[in-house]
Amino acid sequence: MPATTRYSRPPQRDSWFAPLSVDLFLKVLNTTLLHPFIAWLIPLCFRAQTVKWEAPPMVISIAWAIFITLCWMAGVINQRIAHGIPREVDLSEEVIVITGGASGLGLLIAEVYGMRGASVAVLDVNEMENTEARGVTFYKCDVGDKAQVAKVADEIEKELGTPTVLINNAAIVIGKSLLDLSLEEVDKSFSTNLLGPFYCLKTFLPAIIRGGNGGTIVNISSVIGTVGAAQLTDYAAAKAGISAMHRSLTAELRESHPEIRTVLVTPGQLSTPLFYGVQTPNSFVAPVVEPVDVTKEIVAAIDSGRGATVGMPLYARWIDWFNVLPVGVQVIVRAIAGVDRGMKSFVGRGGSSIEKESSE
Template sequence: MRDPIQRHCSLQLLKVLTTIGLFLDLNDYLTHQYHNNWNKDDNWDWDKEIVLITGGSSGIGASVAQMLLSRNPKTRIVIIDCVPLTFTPAPSSSVQFYNCDLSRSSEIRSTCAKIRNEVGDPTIVFNNAGLSRGKSVLEGAYEDVEVTFKVNLIAPFLILKEFLPAMVKSNHGHIIATSSMSAIVTPAGLADYGATKAGLQNLHEALALELASKYNATKIRTSLVTISFTETPMFKGRTNQSPFLTPLLKVDTVGEAIVNILYSGCGKNIYLPGIMRYISCVRGFPSWMVRFLGEETGRLQVDYVGRQEIDTATGGLKSE
């Protein structure tokens, strides 16, 4: 009797696993097609693309810039930052740096006009610049809160307003940004940072709908890379998180994932590490579970540092 029963159980298990596999494949297919408006854009020419990277002097932005150049030295890279480059581009490469305080809308406007006149309209905009002051709601000064929102959320809005019209006109381009798991489960001390990253996610969701339904720009791609704790200049030390399930990310790991998305010619929302894709469902959990997970983030001993200096006279960032 045991063999027939075992065979029956094995067959039932196989059917269940096959059904789950087919469902996941169908889910991935529909996600990809809807995200890319059921079309392909075969007009990508990396000899001619212009890639704008905010906060590209160091960290993830610098990693993406260098990886793009290693794939194609002819790709034109435009970096906006308020600190000098931490890498030296090859003499033959086309990398142009513009010093700009992203917390000041007047500087964003003038810098974008300069880029448009000297280089051209970017076909790829990577809204990467971000900062955290690492202070609680009560500890942070007015300037800490304002500069965080201006750099992390308002600057991406304004930059899109500058360069999206040309993309819409040609129906070609890619908008990509780095978000954070802090938008989903915000640790204590990162309230302003988490709020800006949640806003950035909402921006991308609405932008994708507007491009397709309002402007019929169905070949402009949008991508969002939501990451967990990463070894960038904004973060120091280590956390108590599991190195197996949720490892502390390396800058080049994130950079490579972003470059792969850009070279695919398709829009995509990804989570790094991959397990964060499932943790992102936490917002649908009962409120007590969300609270429990939030309290558990305190055990991670997260140490964000506000490395940028604020000019108290203007409320903007001091250039280095």
């Protein structure tokens, strides 16, 4: 988070192994034993020690290197089939629209691209935490109000140019049980978390297509949209809708406008004000995700002009398999994970009981 950010994650139950997580071990493996270059160094080192080709260590190391190389190639082919050929990106020509970019993840992405020469438009109902962000233009806008979105879209096109990238990032968390939610709160939650992305897509996607040079659509969903959680019925329903909308939109664009790239981001708990006060039940299996790590993935996808499906941390990449488990097993897993107890300590932005429109 930038130095201007006023909120920090409440202290976790720290211990000597607190920094350790499954994701950390996987990151180490991906740069060592699971990397093709390192895998092929092993048999080369054996050969330098005059180990015979038919010796078991040499055979095993070569087989391992071949396996890792094939897996790496399969990943590249899978990426190409799933998302097509990357589009060309020139940051000096990019106009990036970020909803909920006044703080958190959205602000971090805005600052990165603003400093690198892109034109960045931030849409938010809250004032920006960093009012001196270079290259970033702020537009006060409630994305749940389609009239405001349309008005701001005209201003952006006149002042910055035709948008090329849209990042649907704005969200709110109310954090109440269904019985405690008022109908007004339900309307507000869905208008921001689900209808807002629809309004922005309907408004900005035609402009991106009209630009003629392709573009990128980034939708921020959540693992909660797959597993659900107590006190998050409205948020979970909206995020499930975002994931379904993204997949359907990607299928449509693949046929009608293949030059448009789509990126779906499905993070676990982020250390942003959106879930202020929530304690992660297990920092080893389900560590809190830092916004800078998610930003790296989003920026890498946009910069390379490719589509992507980003899940962070590791369990988020496999979360769809949760619903394949027998229902009884799902209940046991939920109890062990503590997913339905996490919101009990939720206090909202700066200690309030309801989170205003913010970034993920």
